[in-house]
Amino acid sequence: MSNPIDSKELAFSITARTVILLGRENISSPTVAVLELVKNAYDADATKVTVRFRNASNPNGTIEIIDNGHGMNWEDITTKWMVIGTNNKLISPISPNGRRKVGEKGIGRFALDRLASETILETTSEEQSTEPTYRLGINWDRFSESTKDLHEIKHLVEILERRNRRPGTRLRLKKLRDTWTKQDYERLYQNLIVLIPPFEKKLVGFSINLDCDEAPELSGNIRNPLIEAALFKMKCDLDESGNVKINITTRENTTDGKFKLFAKHDKKWNELFDSPEIPSCGPLHFEFYFYLRESITVQGLDIKLRQLKDYLDVYGGVRIYRDGFRIKPYGDPRGKGDWLGLNWRRVKHPGGAGSDEKWVVGENQVAAGVFVSNETNPELKDQTNREGLISNRAYNDLRAFVLKCIEYFETDRQDYERRKKSEIEPVTVDQSISDVKQKLSRELNKLEEAIDLQPHGPEKDFLKESLQQMRDVQSTSLNKVQSLYETEQESTMSKMQLLQNAATIGIAVAALGHEVLQSGRHVIDSIERLSKRLGNLMLINDEKINEYLSRLNRHGIILYSVASFALGHIDRDKRTRQEFNVDDCIQKLIDENLKAICATNNAQLDFIRGNVPHIYAFPYEIESIVTNFVTNSIAAFQRGRTRMAERQIEIETVYNEKQRSLQIVARDNGPGIAEDDKDRIFDIYSTKVDEEGKPYGTGLGLVIVKDIVENYKGSIAVHEHSSKETMRGAEFIVTFPVPKERGPKKGDEND
Incomplete structure (x- = not known):
């Protein structure tokens, strides 16, 4: 290794765009952003905070966060609020009035950028202070449009007479980045209730007032149902x-x-x-x-x-x-x-x-x-x-x-x-963990009593220290087991609730599906009659009318196809194990349902038949596998913004006679799957989120596919990009073993 001829020192610089990365690109949703601002009011020892929405379904609407906390003086503004990465909450985790601070460290100010382009901050420090009121204006879009370093962008601070202003901080947000809906207001309300202390009627603590002109039924002081x-x-x-x-x-x-x-x-x-x-x-x-x-x-x-x-x-x-x-x-x-x-x-x-x-x-x-x-x-x-x-x-x-x-x-x-x-002696996981804790505690207590009988000295001190370490390890390990169990229990409960909802939807489809199917037929027939009627009238040919009729006809076909698929999927024959040809099953599913669904999303769906043998299975499970793959491809197109002219999906069946295996291969030319996502896409509720932080789908599709495949002792593989040159997107390969002898089995009807 050669000796250097000179040496220099370098330091990192931070561009203005860093603010964007910390704000609108880091905070998942507007709800999370509002919550962080409310938490900051709590950390400032406010007893009341008002969250006010005015016409927030429109970009010209406003959001205000108003609190009566201790406010900020000039030192607070310059050394804390305007400093990125300050360790204030690490050094002082407890507020002056004894609250444990709950806001994320340094995220609050960037929540403002996530919500709106412009912020006006007005703050007055605590009553005994003689400092004036400060008004700070920030245009967050300046950070994304500038090539300057972060410290080069200045913001105007206006100094106002204090007069009779009470302590606290008011944040006014203009030029909103999101269109707030009724569902957004309800989601925010559900998250705010966690921040309300118990006994709110008895004490001067912390109250949140939601003032929303577009959701008056949610407005008022938020009560805690917990x-x-x-x-x-x-x-x-x-x-x-x-x-x-x-x-x-x-x-x-x-x-x-x-x-x-x-x-x-x-x-x-x-x-x-x-x-x-x-x-x-x-x-x-x-x-x-x-x-x-x-x-x-x-x-x-x-x-x-x-x-x-x-x-x-x-x-x-x-x-x-x-x-x-x-x-x-x-x-x-x-x-x-x-x-x-x-x-x-x-x-x-x-x-x-x-x-x-x-x-x-x-x-x-x-x-x-x-x-x-x-x-x-x-x-x-x-x-x-x-x-x-x-x-x-x-x-x-x-x-x-x-x-x-x-x-x-x-x-x-x-x-x-x-x-x-x-009366009843059920054995539960909680009870098992509790029993283990008891037994270990008893034995460790006995050991402690034995150590206490030993003469004083270094050996006794060492034994006591070792015993404490054993207690700590025991407590940590069992708490981890308990935590894992609680997480699994919560996941199972959520999955059960979702399956119950799915069952309810299935019942509704069975009850109303025929009416929807009939309505779909009537829509298509009525559009055809209307087209002929308009054609017979002596009118100037109007391209817009033809375009609207074509669009109505296409969506009528979609309505009919979806209803037909839903009814067909719950058909009793398909829920009975039987011998059938997989190629014929998939071809019928595509022709009657999936092609129309793909067409409305401007996607081309092709099927390559593999001359596969008959198998003994549930037809609805094969349909579920193919349908999940197709709908996942459509979601990937939308998420990755694949051009409509390039949206292609391909389903292929392959039979390996030597290995006696049947494969269903699904590939597309969407954005593919990230390497890091390959191991988790089969986890329950694993799903991508859109630009607003909302998940695509339920996160159960591939979980269901994996369960079906494993029930047949098969396997499923995923490649981030297809091996086929004309298809650059994701590729899924499902492999089923094909037994030499097939025949009915006990319990082959699945209701």
Whole structure:
């Protein structure tokens, strides 16, 4: 290696177009962009944020995000908002008012570019500040049109008199990039509910007001339905005389989903704690909501399991509120936030509710609040640094009361689950994991007791450290298993729901298909009669009329073909295993249905017959395979913007007599399949998304094809580009074994 004759240093430069990559090309949808802006308002300690849409179905419409958070001063604007990649949220993950920040690090400002071409930001810092109000205008299209480096593009900041302006930030977005529809507003609403805290009626927390002129039924303060997803509710009261009332309700095993009484306790303070003294904390109100982080929890509700988990990640734990305001750090996700030691109790007692060991709740399974006031709870005093309450007798009484109420719930539920278990003893994955946790915990506890008996010294310290490592590995491994199981369970539930919907559609097709088919015939016949009628009239030949008639006729044929295919696909004969010729089956499917569907998408469909032998199978399954391949090719044409004159699809059958195998080959001249996508296209819900982030199809097509092929002990291969020179797109090869002897089998009718 030769020695250098000189050396220089280089640094990366960032072009203005980087903003586009981080904004409109990185954020998947306008819904995600609005959510990020609302999260930023939450991180700014706002108690209220308004999301206002005006005529947003039109590019000339506007979107406004208005909050009453702490706003920004000049230093905040110059060192945080205008700096890309700032580590502010890494350094300060908790807001000044004790909130865990939920916004993505640095993504908020680029969400503005995803939504609109122009942004006007107006911000006023907190009330004690003497700084003026700042107004910043940004034209995001300047970044895509410029060849300059990022730092060379300047933006005008106007300085306004503060006057009586309240703290907060207003974002006004103009020249919208998306056309908002009713479905978009509904999707945004469903995502916003996760950001609403529990007990919103009782506290000064965080409210979101949706103000939409095109969806007035969604407008107003957003309420959080996730409280209703709780499996159990518990309300507990302690009065001035030391009387305790505990009321537990549940919606488990209720047909209407409404909460019913589960357990009730009326006690005296001295019964609970064997103390003759009245509690010094004063009267308390405690509300407790318990959730199972499983798919069954959200069955029958208009929310998803992922929404529930996100909600618990933000609002889980037990918090304390005084006169409607939260006292920090109680309920924070780390450190002193778990002031009741729920996580430590869960580590010591990892068993399930139906197990023989003691069961306790985990912090990530509950959303709860203790409500006090300055007037009725004067002995609950703040620490001088405002970081929580002084640990005096009043605080200890409060903590003891809350823990005792939770213990009553745990005992009541465990007694109930044990009674259930004694009647029916099903073995579930959850129970198996719970049993393993119990057994490992017992053995590790025994080991810990044995180590404690050893004399002090380096060896004992080493054993204790090793034991802790074993506990950590055990906890991490079992949590991974639990997480994988929950993910699989959620996927299975989603697949089942989709199949139920598909079954419903099938029933509807069977009931209404003949009427649609008849309507398709009438449309075609009426167009033909209209053409003749117009031709007989002494009118000047109008090319536009002829064009419209031709278009109506083509779509009438499509309507007829789709109805014919749907009815034919659910025909009972096709759902009976039988001997038939694959070439004839595919040819009939193409002639009667697929050619018309391809024609309306300007695609040419060719079939190369391979003189294949008869097989013994379900005809509808062969049709499903071919139909999925053809519709996937059409979607690829649209997604890849393949020119209409070049859209070609080819289906070919091949028989290998020596290997006794039959192949169905599908290829096209679309954009092909990326190498990275080949391994995941057969995964459930694996599908591409359009420019708005919406998925093409259900993501189940190739999953169904793979299931069919594997049921026949066949195989499926995919090539990112076809081996045929005239076809540059994707190629799928399905291979079926052809048995030497074929005949009916038991259970050959598939209803």
